[in-house]
Amino acid sequence: MDNIIGATEQKHFTEQRRRSIVIDYLIATSIHGLRSVGRAYSTCNRIFWIVIFTLTTGLMFYFVISAILQYFAYPTQTKVEINLDLSMDFPAVTICSATPNRYDRVNTSLINFFYRLFPSYVKFNQSILNSLVLPLYIDLFNRNQIEEWQSTGYQLTDIMLYCNYNGIDCSNAFIPSISSIFGNCYTFNWKTSIPFFTLNSVSNTFVLKQGLSLGFYIPRESYFPTLSYDAGLVVLLHDNDELPLPNENGLYLQPGLSHSIMYRKSKTTFLPAPYSQCTSDIADDLRSLYETTFINQTASQAVAYSESLCRELCEQAYTFSQCSCILPSAFFTRHIYTLDGHLISANICNPFNEQVTCAFNSEQKSIASEELQTLWCTRCTPQCQHTDFSTDLSAQSAPSEAEIETYAAILLNGTNKTSILVPDDFAQRFDYYFERNYLKVFIGCGSKYVTEYKQEAKLSFVDTFSAIGGQTGLWIGLSVLSVIELIELLYRLVHKLIIQ
Template sequence: MMYKCSFNDIHCSVNDFVPFTSFLYGACYTFNAALKNNTNRNILYANEYGGDGKLSIGLYIHSHQYVLHLPSGFGAIALVHGNTQLPNIEAAGIELAPGQRHKLGYKKKTTYLLPSPYTPCTKKISPNMQAMFEYYNNTNYGYSEMLCYQLCGQVYAYEQCGCVNPILWNGRKLYISSMNQVVFAPLCEFGKMCYKEKIGELLISSSLMKSYCSECLQECAIENFIIQTSSLSQPGEWEMEKIKQFVENSTIPLATNWSCTWQDEIRKNYLTINVVRETIPVASQYYTSKYGDIVQINLFNQPTIIISNPDFADYILRRNGKNYTLRFGNSLGLEYLGMKNKGIIWNRNIQRWKYQRLNFFQKALNNKLLDDAKYVSNDATDYVLKHLDKYEIETNIIDTMDLLRSITFTITCHLFLDLPIGIISIEKTKYYVNSIVQYFKAWEYFLLKPTQIYDEKQTNKHQKSIKQLNNVVNELISKRVMNNNCLFINSLLNALNNQQITKEEMNQCILEMLIAGTDTSSVTMFYFLLALCDRKELEEQLLKELKENSYQILINGLKESMRFKPVGPVIMRCTINDDIYNNTHIKNGTNIIINLVDMHRRNEYFVQGNQFNLINVEDKDLSNTNNEKNVFLPFGIGPKECVGRWLAKVEMEIIIEQLILNYSFKRANGTKTLEELQTRWDIAQQPTDPGYMLIQKR
């Protein structure tokens, strides 16, 4: 029985679950399954109610009611799966013991295959599969390659044996092509071997597989959930009385000697399950919402303080920022990435970090470059838009993220690497941009995963991505046009010639300029365009204002996009020397996580914190560094603030102005609204799915 249920701290009930029957576990229930033609119950997204996707369920299993001799253990079985995926709980279910509070932390990985003619993938649901789905109470499940093979095995077993695999009892309504009719097949007896032998015969025969299973192609979208489990003992003494009342008020008979043994019975039968997205930002949000705006925990076996208190955050970043210029991260991962003691993003050698930041990045990002950036951003946008058809997945529907990244990449190459606009073809630009995207995935893998759970296959894959982007850097250096106007690349080359930096340091500085200059601004602009798609009045006001050479809505719209979905959801720091803040002692080596997502959503600082509304940022100034209570920090603040913040502001404003003046945008091909959009919370908050939009000339 379900004792309690909440999703993002909002109560849920049995009505939010869809029942189905498992041949192995009996009665099962699915939360948040996609349903057909249902207007009364919508899919819940992870950011629903302003939360981060936490499902919490308390269960009492009544083990004394189990059928004697049948169960091999007592507890619950859980499975995290996509809401259009058939729950394969028999093969992938996780066993959860009573007397525990279980945490299932998950990461979702989706692999997309191109449709025909590029790959033979399919979404087509066969009649046999559709018949099986009818056992799952109006759920809108999609095509499954594994299920397809199971069902063609059922058809062959029926034709050869006159019955089907009894384990797949819900796959017995079959279309038999040789008979041209649908049959309700009888189940074979467990002891008889015919169905096993015939299914084995099918699987090893290429001719039979071609005849019976030719429809079983790869899915076009493959969803995998990577689960990490942990648990604590429970319930606490303070919970016992409430659980006792719940059990006694139920209609299920009490266990023998309940009045004497009820405490033991509760410990033997009660469990809770917390399902959460498992990343550092989500962990931060979880602890902040549960324990307040200053939380001390042990993360990855290291002391960690999670902060969403603006004054404490300002102390760490600005007032005593020199003591917090390091970032924490996996040391071996930094070596894999080439970031160990090189570049400026994750360089833990303070002297080398200061030298490279001051002499190459800050020196290059001067007022002259910001003036040049206005014209370069305009020209780069023009150049990429002339090749708009290269970004179409079908007529007038584009991959918006790919388009925006190509524009910012072109700007970065011109301003910092002496590469004239147009010298790199659009095809090559898209290849380079994809190399940056793959590098980000490697970055998140190596920095956030504990070394002991590195997977050999994944490690090799991400190492290839790192090597690929380093090859891109070398290609770009070789393409540069020699002149004395580009301060960034010229300063690096002069320092290399004077043996002030190594070749590896120079390449890492260029690589970091590419990834920082290309990705973060593009994601913010995508969020703003997505917001405009569902706010036609705001779009019309923006268009009118831009035609009048006014920019307040544009500026506030970009600021609100950075507030509502900060590309950097947390700021990570590491303490250099022992410190103290308001009686909170901070030891050398303590990890600091500043939770921007929580800080940027608080209603005491923002009028409508959990909604996208420009009123939230009308009085927020990106350059405000004198207020001791900085509540709006999309670029950070202090000695380690984003070095390219003013360039990002200039290029985003120019690009969005040109796009909105010339084109209209609408969501397409299943792209979700800004509020519904699924994002990946790792080091950066990015969309998990492609951002397709219909783009039309005004």
């Protein structure tokens, strides 16, 4: 058979010419267009299919590159979930007296402060002492006399009649803190508190409504006279490790009423890099702020990052760079970061010289300038998680006749176990004082459903890979096996080039 005329035998691929190898590939390939190039019946037909294949290949690369760029843009979408949380943590509740200064204690400190400023022979009157209230607190803070500062304000035992959570006595479940506006504040259910209360924390006592019940006597007769404050309480609901800022978000409660605060919880979670610039890292200046705010060092160990606090701190840092002091606009702090990243001590500006004017001007300049914000606040990126409590506040008249009779028996008949601050003629004018100064608060969960906003990646790697496969298949029919066929072609061509 080998000698029959016209008989042919296919050569081994290593013996084929390069042109023959390419034509074999073009005829056999699964890639659309190339097969038509290989079996074209004329030169014009071959040119036509080469142009068409080039055009579709260009379009394919355009859409493939677009899909890749879209993936590396890290687009996101927000997913909303409403979940039932029967074991939800009860929020932290911070309570401050709406007027921070107790007249008798402040006056004693003011007299001592006056004689630190002036010789002993200089006389004073009450109006002079009144003008020294702010300088007194700045002086006490700068000299780290926190105990004296606390003594000038109201202690929780001066104003609170009772605390009850689902039938559990919670009078001792408060953590003291300091506010630059309201002085002494007290936080219930802080993250490090023992016990820590959740919606599941119940007692064997029957209660009409589950939640936190508080009763107060507001000693407005002992208030230091001022035009800046009013009578009552400031109450703030916040997350269990979120720094309380009652001057920014607090609810103002009036004495002579029974207040009801119903809350609903929502959580927002952002994706970390590369999808966003959010962070949860705690810087040393923020940690120092917690240590300054909370007297209890155990309490100050629970620290949560906040973008707004970070920006307040960096604005304070700019003010310090210009005036060598800071303003306690939102809070008191003892340390700030310099522009080169060093943590240093800082004092409050002296109100008796030009430091205060310098500080106010610097603060306004910092807030108004985007360049300064960018320079000093580059590390203040958004926080990765935020918890919010929306509240509904309502009130009724209080106290009731039954409450008046009950507290008259407790406070006047020798069974009083409280140490609330009352005037000297309290017993003689009990009805007047109690009706005027009684304040009742109930805080409860308005819904056990938590609304969660979660940022999610809009495109995953699998989505992008599928999009690329769809584009290559749509335009030229390219698949993984087609790529392997192309690799085989290159191998054969290289092998042919080497052996010849």
